[in-house]
Amino acid sequence: MSQTLIFTNDCASELNKYIKQTGITQVFILADSNTAAAAALPLKAECWSLVDAPLIVIEPSDIYKNIDSLCHIWSELVKLGATRKSLLINVGGGVVTDIGGFAAATFKRGIKFVNIPTTLLASVDAAVGGKTGINFGSLKNEVGAFCEADAVIISTDWLETLPPEETLSGYAEMLKHGLISSYEATDRLLDYDIEKCDRDLLLNLVEESVLVKKRVVEEDPHEHGIRRALNLGHTAGHAFESWSMRRNRPVPHGFAVAWGLVVDLILSHMRLGFDAALLRRVAAFVRSHYGVLPIGCADYEDLIALMRHDKKNSSADSINFTLLEAPGIVKIDCIVDEKEIGAALDIFRDLSGI
């Protein structure tokens, strides 16, 4: 993997430098209608290398991460005369980097692309790791390719264009990366004042977080083994997300992951002796920033059924968790039974104060 990762608070000049160094003369920008206004156009105004770059715009939000938007991008590239030597720059959140990456990976069997993530979640998660794709037939990311961006330019400057929930949502993934990395990384994240949001300090934490993900992905690019460490918090998290959706009270993905992390640490404590004090500290952090998910005993059955259907389960009979012995010591493929999950949800409610 020869992906260039750039962490900067001067995105425009880093982008100029990068494009100059590639020698590419034909550049296209992809954004959604929100990030076009908030990021792509300001960037274009600041970057001499983007002066002639046409802007391709798609509709924002996950429901437009579909085949129609993909065909629109391909058509625009054809119409605008893109060649095998063109460069596509994806400016936006995970939807834009996922679909833009897939469009680039497949246009003329692959052109180069750069990701400029504008959300914290896309910075630490979507823009790195080579997963590109679209939703298809009501299934998320059903069609796509593993294809690394040639460069990812990460800046915390874009975050001020977004509501605070967006930042919190990405921060939950950072917490996950901290937990699968080390005690020290976790400690730094729990200590950071997320409300005050010092952007330079945050950029350092983001860099650390991205490098954790990069390391895991490099070890297992196609998700056959250790990459599943990145599923920490996600089996319970996805269940919380779907459960909330069904009740017409959707929660941001990162909030569900934050609660899922607490459940997974409880199971980690029960099964693998994960440190109780750190578990309580994470639970308090999550409670104070992400609030509480109002589940009761009566919801356990539904939640467990949702966990059972998570796509990471290789068989429908077992529920598969990624757990931790301690920060940085990951156990993938832990089969947990329903009774244990029920007990963990009891403790989760207890720690949430409900």
Add this chain to the structure above:
Amino acid sequence: MSQTLIFTNDCASELNKYIKQTGITQVFILADSNTAAAAALPLKAECWSLVDAPLIVIEPSDIYKNIDSLCHIWSELVKLGATRKSLLINVGGGVVTDIGGFAAATFKRGIKFVNIPTTLLASVDAAVGGKTGINFGSLKNEVGAFCEADAVIISTDWLETLPPEETLSGYAEMLKHGLISSYEATDRLLDYDIEKCDRDLLLNLVEESVLVKKRVVEEDPHEHGIRRALNLGHTAGHAFESWSMRRNRPVPHGFAVAWGLVVDLILSHMRLGFDAALLRRVAAFVRSHYGVLPIGCADYEDLIALMRHDKKNSSADSINFTLLEAPGIVKIDCIVDEKEIGAALDIFRDLSGI
């Protein structure tokens, strides 16, 4: 590259063996409505490993190598419950192996696939080399991916289901592979009795031909350099193909390539001293099997303009040929001027007896 290439006249048992060895239990077959009847269903009837394999059918011919057929394949895979561990078996000509390969390369970010080419052209060209894709916005192969089939099972048994022009069309590509490989390989191909069509002997020649392509592709998987050796015959060939199409008298691709090979050998003789006796022998072979393309002096301007617009040209001002000093000694990126091309077309008409 760990692609398995199998040359056999017992396709069914080789496929059974291959599937058994992969341990894959969920298999899908893709064919077009012609190859479904002529090859996929007979194969399914003979193969115990395909007993439960659903058959996905698309419309035949290049005009259906499009986004609608691709979405149809993805939808069927979703509906039939395909997982990341499923296997897709593409049974057909280049259209089926191209679109089926791309569908597999992108479904759930990539499932395994096997190509069973049923035409000679697909056997020696389309099924090997990792080029997958679809036409898009009236452009050929505009969208796709480089993705090798896990296995290609090549048999000459399917050829009897097809008209002789199909075999001739593929044979022109074999002649090209012979020419870029060695004098001996070229000699064997010119000596083979293509009308009699001994299938065992042909299978040996196909194997030799595929291994030439495989060697070139392995050296240059993404077509940055020596893979362009495979363009021999194609700059003039594509021009002949388009020219015939415009006159509403379309010729098969391989016929255009056969004539293109003669033009390229003439240029090779003029520029690089390619042996005149071998040139005459190839020209006589092409004339006797592929007939004559009725071009006159008045057509040179159009033909040269078409060559100029060939997508392999990196700039519109130059016309780029792959030429030979001798069989097996390839010179890529030979810039040839219009006067030389005119002279070569004169000799081409002369050798064709027009």
